[in-house]
Amino acid sequence: MSTPETPTEGAGTPGKRPSVFNRLYLGNGAFDIVGKRRRWYVFTVIVFVVCLGSMLFRGFNLGIDFVGGTKLQMPAAGVSKQISADEAKRVFIDALGEEPATVQLAGTGASQQLMIRSETLNADQVTKLKTALADKLQPTGGLQAISDSAVSGSWGGEITNQAIIALIVFLVLVTIFLAVYFERWMAVSALVALIFDTTITAGVYSIVGFELTPGTIIGLLTILGFSLYDTVVVFDKVKENTRGILGLTRRTYAEASNLALNQTLMRSLNTSLIAVLPVLGLLVVGVGVLGVGTLKDLALVQMTGMIAGAFSSIFLATPLLVDLKLLDPKIRQQAERVAARRANLARKAAAADAGVESTDDEALDAELRKEAAYAAASSVPARTGKGPESRKARPTGKSSGRPTGKKRR
Numbered sequence: 001m002s003t004p005e006t007p008t009e010g011a012g013t014p015g016k017r018p019s020v021f022n023r024l025y026l027g028n029g030a031f032d033i034v035g036k037r038r039r040w041y042v043f044t045v046i047v048f049v050v051c052l053g054s055m056l057f058r059g060f061n062l063g064i065d066f067v068g069g070t071k072l073q074m075p076a077a078g079v080s081k082q083i084s085a086d087e088a089k090r091v092f093i094d095a096l097g098e099e100p101a102t103v104q105l106a107g108t109g110a111s112q113q114l115m116i117r118s119e120t121l122n123a124d125q126v127t128k129l130k131t132a133l134a135d136k137l138q139p140t141g142g143l144q145a146i147s148d149s150a151v152s153g154s155w156g157g158e159i160t161n162q163a164i165i166a167l168i169v170f171l172v173l174v175t176i177f178l179a180v181y182f183e184r185w186m187a188v189s190a191l192v193a194l195i196f197d198t199t200i201t202a203g204v205y206s207i208v209g210f211e212l213t214p215g216t217i218i219g220l221l222t223i224l225g226f227s228l229y230d231t232v233v234v235f236d237k238v239k240e241n242t243r244g245i246l247g248l249t250r251r252t253y254a255e256a257s258n259l260a261l262n263q264t265l266m267r268s269l270n271t272s273l274i275a276v277l278p279v280l281g282l283l284v285v286g287v288g289v290l291g292v293g294t295l296k297d298l299a300l301v302q303m304t305g306m307i308a309g310a311f312s313s314i315f316l317a318t319p320l321l322v323d324l325k326l327l328d329p330k331i332r333q334q335a336e337r338v339a340a341r342r343a344n345l346a347r348k349a350a351a352a353d354a355g356v357e358s359t360d361d362e363a364l365d366a367e368l369r370k371e372a373a374y375a376a377a378s379s380v381p382a383r384t385g386k387g388p389e390s391r392k393a394r395p396t397g398k399s400s401g402r403p404t405g406k407k408r409r
Contacts, residue, residue, distance in 0.1 A: 031265065034258035037319035044316055048196060051203020058206050063117075063213040064101055064151050066160070070121040072129065074146040076105055076112040079138040087137060088114055095132035096125060102211065114139075120150070159214040166221060167198070174228060182235055185324040190231045192320060193312040197227045200308040201301060210300055219298040223305025226275060230313035234264050238318060245334060252335040254322045261318050272310035279303045 085103040092100045100118040134143040178187035237260035283299035325331050
């Protein structure tokens with residue numbers, strides 16, 4: 001539940017609801033993200049279960065770097081015309097009776113190459129395929145320009161193992177850093193958000209059927225830093241807003257955290273948008289212009305991870321932090337004091353509107369004294385001067401009992 005904020009200058013005329021962009025710009029707590037966190041939890045759990053289930057039951061479309069295979073490379077420039085990927089794919093099917101794993105164009109201009117990847121082929125199949133490609137497509141250089149190589153699946157497995165080790169080390173170091181710089185519950189919340197981002201990104205690859213390559217694994221590791229950065233920015237604002245909150249009764253911890261989210265929401269959206277646009281350009285150039293598979297793999301995983309990271313830092317990490325903090329009895333007691341204070345103010349306002357004089361002045365005075373004591377305990381003690389008993393009067397240079405030497409006229 002969020003508290004209504006004081007209207008900000010320029011927020012709009014009274015009686016007119018500010019626009020969404022105006023509320024985003026002001027960042028005054030108008031979006032109750034933490035208060036409606038249960039709906040975000042439901043959405044998060046559904047997406048997480050779907051992605052996890054796809055990885056477990058559907059699996060991944062592994063590239064030949066993981067399962068092994070045969071790779072052929074030839075010039076895309078033919079004797080009479082440019083050779084397209086579709087033409088090479090048709091020749092492959094006609095020669096061997098099966099489809100290749102991938103057929104891609106790499107490079108531009110005269111140096112553009114056509115790369116064909118397939119399952120492991122024996123020597124006779126490789127010879128038959130190369131002969132068919134040379135006869136039907138007539139690449140520049142003829143049969144001698146077509147090269148073949150065997151790809152071992154062990155190399156992709158080694159890349160995966162190293163990536164898993166790097167991921168574990170990264171998560172451990174991040175958890176230690178956040179626990180020291182912030183607190184343990186912030187470290188736990190950030191760790192959950194990172195696991196969510198990784199699972200969603202991998203799950204999207206499983207659902208859509210994107211080919212999983214070593215480039216995908218590398219791109220998966222790069223998105224973790226982006227997600228962590230956005231979460232740390234929000235947590236730093238939460239830490240600032242909740243400093244000394246146990247002695248205050250203006251907002252609860254949940255409301256102060258929601259205000260921090262609103263204050264950093266515009267920054268998070270701008271950061272995500274600015275980060276996604278170059279990746280989108282990389283995807284368009286890499287696939288539409290250059291036809292380079294590595295660029296496509298990096299761009300796809302980064303775009304998916306950035307979107308998931310922006311979502312988790314806003315709708316998962318901070319709401320989860322609030323629920324974990326509410327496990328502390330002190331935080332719950334502070335929320336009860338806030339509720340009691342608001343109920344008392346509402347009761348006084350209702351009594352004033354009804355023209356009835358309040359009869360609980362003593363209880364109100366006691367509550368105000370208690371609130372002042374909490375505020376004093378949570379703040380730095382102010383300097384106190386000398387007491388009245390030790391305070392001496394300064395000489396003024398005048399004395400009413402001493403003669404001045406002047407004659408009165």
